[in-house]
Amino acid sequence: MVTVAAIQTAATLDVGHNIAHLAELTAVAAERGAALVCLPQLCCTPWFPAAGTPVPIDDHRSLLDPLAEVAATRSIHLIAPLPERDGDRWYNTAFLLAPDGSIAGRHRKTQLPEIDGYRERSCFTAGDGPPSVFEVAELKVGVQICWENYFPEGPRLLALAGADLIFAPTASALDSRDRWRALLASHALCNNLYLLRLNRMGDEGDLHFYGRSFVADPLGEVFAEAGEGEAILMAEIDPARVAEARERTHFLDDRRPESYGGLTVVPAADR
Numbered sequence: 591m592v593t594v595a596a597i598q599t600a601a602t603l604d605v606g607h608n609i610a611h612l613a614e615l616t617a618v619a620a621e622r623g624a625a626l627v628c629l630p631q632l633c634c635t636p637w638f639p640a641a642g643t644p645v646p647i648d649d650h651r652s653l654l655d656p657l658a659e660v661a662a663t664r665s666i667h668l669i670a671p672l673p674e675r676d677g678d679r680w681y682n683t684a685f686l687l688a689p690d691g692s693i694a695g696r697h698r699k700t701q702l703p704e705i706d707g708y709r710e711r712s713c714f715t716a717g718d719g720p721p722s723v724f725e726v727a728e729l730k731v732g733v734q735i736c737w738e739n740y741f742p743e744g745p746r747l748l749a750l751a752g753a754d755l756i757f758a759p760t761a762s763a764l765d766s767r768d769r770w771r772a773l774l775a776s777h778a779l780c781n782n783l784y785l786l787r788l789n790r791m792g793d794e795g796d797l798h799f800y801g802r803s804f805v806a807d808p809l810g811e812v813f814a815e816a817g818e819g820e821a822i823l824m825a826e827i828d829p830a831r832v833a834e835a836r837e838r839t840h841f842l843d844d845r846r847p848e849s850y851g852g853l854t855v856v857p858a859a860d861r
Contacts, residue, residue: 591826591827591828592625592626592726592727592728592729592826592827592828592829593622593623593624593625593626593824593825593826593827594624594625594626594627594628594729594755594786594824594825594827595619595622595624595626595627595628595822595823595824595825596627596628596757596786596788596803596816596822596823596825597612597615597616597619597627597628597629597630597633597788597822598630598788598789598790598791598801598803598816598820598821598822598823599611599612599615599630599791599792599820600790600791600792600799600820601630601632601633601634601635601636601637601790601792601794602636603636605634605635605646605647605653608633608634608635609634609653609656609657612629612633612634612657612660613656613657613660615820615822616629616660616664616666616668617660617664618822619822619824620664620665620666622822622824623824624666624824625666625667625726625727626666626667626668626669626726626727626729626731627666627667627668627669628668628669628757628759628786628788629657629668629669629670629671629759629788630671630759630761630788630789630790631671631682631735631736631759631760631761631788631790632671632672632673632682632761633670633671633672633759634653634657634672635647635653635673636794637761637790637794637795637797637799638713639708639709639710639712639713639714639761640707640708640709640794640795640796640797641709642709642710642711642712642713643713644713645673645675645680645713647673648675649675650672650673650674650675650683653670653672653673654670654672654685654687654693657670657672657685657687658687658691658692658693659691661687661688661689661690661691662689662690662691664689665689666689667686667687667688667689667694667726667727668686668687669684669685669686669687669733669757669759670684670685670687671683671684671685671735671759672684672685673713673714674696674698679715680713680714680715681698681699681714681715681717682698682699682702682710682713682714682735683696683697683698683699683717684696684697684699684733684735684757684759686724686726686731686733694724694726695722695724697717697721697722697732697733697735698716698717698718699714699716699717699735699736699737699738700716700717700718700719700721700738700744701716701737701738701740701741702714702716702737703736703737707763707764707796707797708737708761710737720747721733721734721744721747721748722751723748723751723752723753728829729754729755729827729829730751730752730753730754730755730829731753731754731755731756731757732745732748732751732753732755732756732757733756733757733758733759734748734756734757734758735758735759735760736758736759736760736761736762739758739760739770739773739774739777740773742777742780743853745777745780745781745783745785746780746781748781748783749781749782749783749842750842753781753783754783754784754827754829754832755783755784755785755786755827756777756783756784756785756786757786757788758774758785758786758787758788759788760787760788760789760790761789761790761799762789762790762799762800763797763798763799763800764797765800767800767802770787770789771802771804771812774787774804774806775806775810775811775812776810778806778807778808778809778810779806779808779809779810780810780841781841781842782808782809782832782835782836782839782841782842783808783832784805784806784807784808784825784827784831784832785805785806786803786804786805786823786825787803787804787805787806788803788823789801789802789803791818791819791820800818801816801817801818801819801821802815802816802817802818803815803816803821803823804816804823805823805825807831807835808831808832808834808835808836809835813825
């Protein structure tokens with residue numbers, strides 16, 4: 591069993607205040623026994639993709655370095671979703687920080703929405719390549735950031751790579767609570783793994799980020815959920831339950847990939 595935590599909180603215009611507050615809440619989660627803590631999507635900044643405005647920092651190290659210090663001080667793994675600068679490009683990235691503060695891995699968001707309130711293609715470059723599974727304590731962990739979760743291929747690839755748990759940091763508003771709950775509980779069931787959805791909270795412009803973070807088990811049952819306010823959502827993750835669920839359903843074993851060739855064919859209209 592591994593104790594994990596998700597920090598559901600709001601972001602202000604004061605980036606320094608946001609970092610300090612995230613550090614305080616992460617310390618509380620560590621004191622409660624969390625070995626792995628996840629922070630919200632673009633956790634240190636206001637939701638600048640609402641209007642597709644430029645990233646409000648010069649370089650991600652100004653955000654990453656103090657969070658790495660938190661991970662090292664508390665001797666925990668920390669998932670920190672931040673804007674990442676690489677040359678002239680910016681990515682919506684989840685960094686995995688090790689208990690010594692080093693970068694143990696990263697996941698760059700591959701699916702970027704371009705809809706009202708979420709003009710991410712105006713801010714970021716999409717990542718590419720399959721999602722990675724990271725070894726954390728006794729767990730194998732993956733990340734799917736917000737809009738990526740509407741594409742089932744990512745969670746399935748993580749399951750096939752052995753993931754026990756997927757973190758899904760989101761920034762959801764627009765009265766979408768029931769839609770997200772159904773979507774992610776289905777991913778948990780169909781892939782027989784734990785799925786922790788961590789949502790932003792608070793009002794930013796016309797968007798009301800409603801929180802309601804939750805954890806679904808390997809049979810798709812939600813067993814822990816936060817309200818709309820600030821919260822530290824704790825959960826016990828048991829890899830044995832993942833193995834038991836997969837033995838029970840055989841969903842992964844019974845796949846017929848020879849029948850799915852059409853999934854990799856690019857339609858003529860897109861060529």
